[in-house]
Amino acid sequence: MLLPEKNLLGEQASPYLLQHRDNPVHWRPWSREALDEARELNRPILLSVGYAACHWCHVMAHECFEDNEVAELMNSLFVNIKVDREERPDIDQIYMTALSAMGEQGGWPLTMFLTPEAKPFWGGTYFPKRSRYGRPGFIDVLKAVHSAWQTKEDELLRSADTLSIHVRTHLAPMQGTTSNEVPLRALAEKIRAVFDPQLGGLRGAPKFPNAPFLDLLWLNWLENGAESDRDTVLLTLRSMLAGGIYDHVGGGLARYSVDAQWLVPHFEKMLYDNAQLIRLCSYAYGGTHDRLFRVRIEDTVKWLLREMTVEGGGFASSLDADSEGEEGKFYLWTRAEIEDVLGVGDARELLAIYDLANPEEWEGNPILHRRRHPEVLDDSSEQRLRTLLDRLMAAREARTRPGRDDKVLVDWNGLAIAAIAVAGRQFARPEWIEAAARAFRFVLESMEEGRLPHSIRGEKRLFPALSSDYAAMISAAIALYGATHDDSYVDQARQWLDKLDAWYLDDAGSGYFLTASDSADTPMRIRGDMDDPIPSATAQIVTALVHLAAVSGSHELYQHGVRVSEAALARAQNQAYGQLGIICAAALAQRPMKLLINDPAGETFIPVANQIPDPRRVDIIVGLQENAAERDAGVKIDRSTAGAWLCTGQICLPPIHNADSLAATLRTPHQSTNSR
Known part of the structure; x- marks a missing residue:
């Protein structure tokens, strides 16, 4: 059964797909029904992948997908599918890998042409409507892909089969070998x-x-x-x-x-x-x-x-x-705008630490940064700066916000x-x-x-x-x-x-x-x-x-x-x-690590462990009864006194009964290596 000849994105949850619901393109969300339609019509699929915050996705949408001339070509020649890469990273990863295998640099928007069996045969990223930026125009691309499909379908199908095998080998390798050598x-x-x-x-x-x-x-x-x-x-x-x-x-x-x-x-x-x-x-x-x-x-x-x-x-x-059609407009400041919000004296105080940059080829208002003074000042000075920044933030709230x-x-x-x-x-x-x-x-x-x-x-x-x-x-x-x-x-x-x-x-x-x-x-x-x-x-x-x-x-x-x-x-x-x-x-x-803590008052060892997070370590607070974690570690915990036991793999250090010693142990990387 063929899908209706209209844009079908209006009932989707994804804000990115909803951004395209009024396009004249007959978009379909990725679905079994859309794939079946391509097979029934024996038409190639035009797959467009992006996400809501993507600047160049917005540019291509405005130049191409909102354009009636482009839409007419897309609708007559292809089954057009829109994908939010954040909703379907599995789909995005498959076709981005295919694009890379073609020798093209990846990015979004991702524009791929697929066989009716959803196998990729050609693609790119951003295309303007007409040729510019050294990139071919999207109208020319659509016509060229259609012509190739009409005259070289068998060749394209063979190429798509080969490319799909490469993608599968790359993304879904078979099991069989193992390794314990971590480089x-x-x-x-x-x-x-x-x-x-x-x-x-x-x-x-x-x-x-x-x-x-x-x-x-x-x-x-x-x-x-x-x-x-x-x-x-x-x-x-x-x-x-x-x-x-x-x-x-x-x-x-x-x-x-x-x-x-x-x-x-x-x-x-x-x-x-x-x-x-x-x-x-x-x-x-x-x-x-x-x-x-x-x-x-x-x-x-x-x-x-x-x-x-x-x-x-x-x-x-x-x-x-973007906001109001301009990248970064919500975040940028001129000196005059800062002075208008803070007054000349307070603006001078802020800009003694922060700078406004206008790099070459940057066309927007200046960018606020702190590269000359990256270090944190004393508490009083930083609190004063934060007060000034908060006043800017309050003024910024009156601007048109970027989409969320x-x-x-x-x-x-x-x-x-x-x-x-x-x-x-x-x-x-x-x-x-x-x-x-x-x-x-x-x-x-x-x-x-x-x-x-x-x-x-x-x-x-x-x-x-x-x-x-x-x-x-x-x-x-x-x-x-x-x-x-x-x-x-x-x-x-x-x-x-x-x-x-x-x-x-x-x-x-x-x-x-x-x-x-x-x-x-x-x-x-x-x-x-x-x-x-x-x-x-x-x-x-x-x-x-x-x-x-x-x-x-x-x-x-x-x-x-x-x-x-x-x-x-x-x-x-x-x-x-x-x-x-x-x-x-x-x-x-x-070499997994766990820290067993006996600290009934929660004032000696728990605060130390909290303050020194480690990606290797989980912390376990022991109760009155022996638990599985300590049995697995082979540790006998003396519950009559507060202490901490650090275990790496199946090896545990002697109990630590001093908070400073625990802090030193947790901060010393060699401690774990010594217990190999």
Whole structure:
């Protein structure tokens, strides 16, 4: 049965798809029905993938998809499918991999042409309507692809078959081999060699936060005492937090900077970037006590709670780069505007520390940054600056706000919940822990038959979830357990693991797919090994398994986590840079850490552990009775005296009965290496 000859996006939940509901293009959402229509008509599929905060997606939409001439061609020649990459990262990953295999640089909007069987045969990213920027015009592209389909269909089908085999081999490799060789130190040396020695981050432009790279460097510092790796992470964070990529007025990090100095942001703000920023700054503060990290955590959490929290407590996905048709307009200031809000004297005081930059080729108003004064001043001075910035923020509220993509993505929310819970512990902020718990309940209440959705918006849910959703929420549960000592979070994590095993585990029992076994519209099941700006689904699963095993005292679960990590590690050997998350997770699996604490008053050891978070470690508060975690560790805890027991793998240090000794132990990376 053919679908109606009209745009079918009007009933979708995704704000990105709804942005295109009035296009003259006969868009279909990705569905079995749309794929069946292409087969019935024997027409190629034109697949367009983007997301709500994507600037160039908006540009192509205005130039092409809102244009009647372009729409007429698309409607007559293709079955046109729109995909929100955040709702369907499985679809995006398949076709982005295909584009890369064609030798093209990936990005969004992703524009792919598929056979009626949904196999890719040609593609690109952004196309203007008419040829410019050195790019072919979209009208010419549509005509050329149609002509090729009419005259060379057999050749295109063969090419699509070959390309699909490549994609499947790349994204869904067979099981069979395992590895326990974690190249942590070697990869850290290679990464550090390509980092900018003055400003951190990868050399050149654009500059992205690249959290998986920073995670690996930080872990190598913890595991192997590589001070240069620690310093590289700290340099990168400090440079980002001083640059224009950070919103000094309202808090929060933009997705990337278009230059090599962290100065000119691409202004969209993503939940996942800021969740990972909070997490990394928590590690950095725990290791350095540099107040810069505390201040930026506080500002970023405030921004999340103020601007990104939806009704019910979940966190929205992103804020757009554009407002009133201009990129960054909401965030930019002229000196005259600042003087108008603050007065000349107060403006001079603010701009003695902050600067307004007009870099070459930047056409907007100046960008506020703090690169000349990146260090935090004394408390009184910083509070005064914050007062001035708050006045700017209040004035900024009168501007037209960027659009907010208010769908709640479960895996991104898991990252945010865990990060906020850890920061809440670290800085004794119970209101943050409660905000994390509220978001957790929001996700919990969205389940049906015990299964998670991937996306939530209002009353609409997108089922089934991805394996990354379960992994991220298991880790969120463990983080909240650490913050509250409430065993119900561990119980919920076990229930989610049961669903993960039931719907995502492969036949060999040594790995997981990204999509559920009952996902009806997926062209191929992929493993989810590849990192995005966040660690891959596989990396998150291994981490969740290892941490849940530690907190629950299940040696059987730990052994399963090791099997999964070793299989994933073998798959990652040929493309380690794209799978750094797996390398980190495998290192955690080889030598997991847990800290058993007997601190009845909660005033001696628990505050120390809270203040020094460690990606390798879970903390367990022992009760009056022996529990499974201590039995698994082989520790006999003397409950008559307060103390702490740090265990790495199956080896535990002697009991620690002094808070200063515990702090020194937790801050010393060599301590774990000495217990190998």
